[in-house]
């Protein structure tokens with residue numbers, strides 16, 4: 001028996017000669033079946049190609065020549081049709097014993113017992129089958145099957161170049177990728193969307209299979225491995241991966257694969273057999289896929305998914321096809337699919353065409369989700385292994401309300417979806433009518449309903465929603481979407497534009513909160529080390545106070561931009577009162593400088609702190625006299641209060657915002673500040689959910705800053721609430737918490753006709 005390398009190499013050398021000859025496509029196919037038959041010592045070798053939706057016998061050695069272009073099988077029919085239908089290899093000692101065997105008398109194949117066939121794949125679809133048959137009833141050796149698979153890759157290139165097969169509408173799609181499918185994930189941003197599936201990292205198309213220069217191919221793979229390992233080692237600190245829990249496990253697996261000698265050796269062997277670097281990587285991946293398919297183990301399936309990811313990464317490096325779908329531009333309404341995304345990566349997409357996002361991971365308060373929410377883009381998370389279920393270009397209906405994705409939906413489903421879409425639009429119109437309605441509660445308390453923003457493009461939402469102002473402007477978003485540190489002039493322009501757009505309404509600028517899951521490639525640690533816990537690490541004010549150049553520039557930009565107006569500034573992640581003082585001192589320094597320069601100064605400056613770190617609550621009475629306002633960032637606060645990483649998908653549903661622990665904590669903060677008359681706002685995602693907003697009103701909170709889409713719904717809620725009534729009820733529940741506060745509050749709201757979905 002031949003060694004794997006030698007047999008594949010021999011076949012490839014002969015095929016190379018055939019391919020390079022000047023013969024026509026049909027003549028080449030005729031020669032190819034001879035080459036394969038001889039090398040695999042098979043009496044029969046046949047090639048079937050997809051034409052007009054049928055698998056047609058194009059060339060054969062050993063079967064009746066009269067059957068060529070006569071024998072035709074539907075996808076799914078007979079052994080050949082089964083191979084194409086499932087995009088799967090078959091290796092049978094006794095062909096006739098297989099349940100799908102279909103006898104075709106014109107071929108004269110009855111005397112052959114053994115049968116092996118592999119699909120010819122093009123762009124993940126089977127476009128043909130190459131099969132060998134033998135008189136002796138024996139299963140083909142693994143090396144022979146592998147050689148056949150290599151041949152199939154070469155054939156795929158040949159037939160595509162010769163345009164021998166159907167166009168892109170070919171039917172050779174595996175059965176599990178044709179019919180409708182329904183996938184259930186976790187709702188991260190509500191809403192409905194329809195569009196075609198677009199993978200953030202597109203699959204690489206392999207154009208050349210047979211190598212001209214093996215040594216050069218070896219070198220290419222060698223360099224690509226180096227680069228990939230470097231990337232993996234760096235990844236821990238990248239936004240793409242975030243930190244903690246599942247991410248780390250994935251990263252560990254990535255490392256394990258990236259440094260796996262076996263993997264690189266097998267790729268090198270495939271190159272030795274005469275393949276290009278790309279074809280060799282794909283070839284090895286095919287083999288692994290085949291082996292894994294035989295093992296039914298969910299844990300292994302997960303690892304396989306990681307290896308697929310990595311293999312695709314290696315392919316992208318080696319082929320230089322590095323761009324994401326964003327760099328290629330979206331062609332129509334699209335639903336983006338990614339394992340995970342950084343907020344900056346999401347912002348690279350065309351906002352008009354990006355209709356929805358599916359993340360294989362993702363959690364409710366990760367920044368990419370916050371950005372998507374602000375953009376009004378529904379997101380579903382925690383849907384694993386999508387490559388095996390969805391193909392690029394598949395029609396998708398994303399139901400962010402139910403956390404469901406319908407893949408390749410039936411027309412009736414599309415209709416029903418459209419109807420819901422229309423109802424949603426009606427509802428939106430209803431909320432839009434709330435724009436000019438002032439949010440007074442039934443008993444006459446004016447609630448301030450502001451919105452969160454982060455980009456210049458967000459400001460029109462002020463007019464559309466009728467929000468009372470911007471209660472949280474995340475200034476770091478400008479840093480995230482920029483390739484380099486934004487200059488002072490650029491910052492000044494942005495802040496001025498935003499204030500101008502807001503007119504009389506206040507805009508609360510939060511100084512940069514970078515670090516955590518908001519990583520800037522151009523602003524790294526002094527020591528370059530990745531942090532184990534970036535959310536609790538060198539971030540927000542901690543970075544700003546250490547790199548005070550950063551804060552100084554921002555202070556100057558904000559002070560100048562606010563010339564002649566009231567400036568609202570707040571500092572994120574204040575942990576101890578001195579940090580607030582230190583940050584304010586930076587502003588004071590810049591103010592003095594501007595005064596000396598005789599620049600137009602702000603009319604008034606209001607300084608506030610964000611309460612995100614529980615420790616601050618303990619010293620709040622000390623800080624309160626220096627504060628103009630306090631804003632509670634419940635996203636970070638809950639992660640620290642519960643010691644539960646907000647970016648860890650495994651914890652995404654574990655703790656409830658309506659838990660007595662959080663509500664009691666918030667009430668304590670409200671009570672501490674009451675004697676000082678300090679304004680208290682909640683600006684975390686919590687306030688944008690109606691039931692949670694109701695709970696906050698019950699705690700005595702009268703100021704909310706929420707995602708723009710929630711402004712209408714929350715205003716509607718406010719007008720149905722009697723503040724005194726909910727405060728009394730909440731006080732009772734917090735003294736003696738019911739078993740399920742969420743359920744109790746829902747019931748309470750339902751009894752009063754207060755809609756809280």
Ligand code: PEP
Nearest residue numbers: 633634635636637683684
């Ligand atoms: C928060 O932590 O609640 C908050 C509003 O800030 P961010 O989500 O940007 O961390």
Ligand code: MG
Nearest residue numbers: 612633635636
């Ligand atoms: Mg925060």
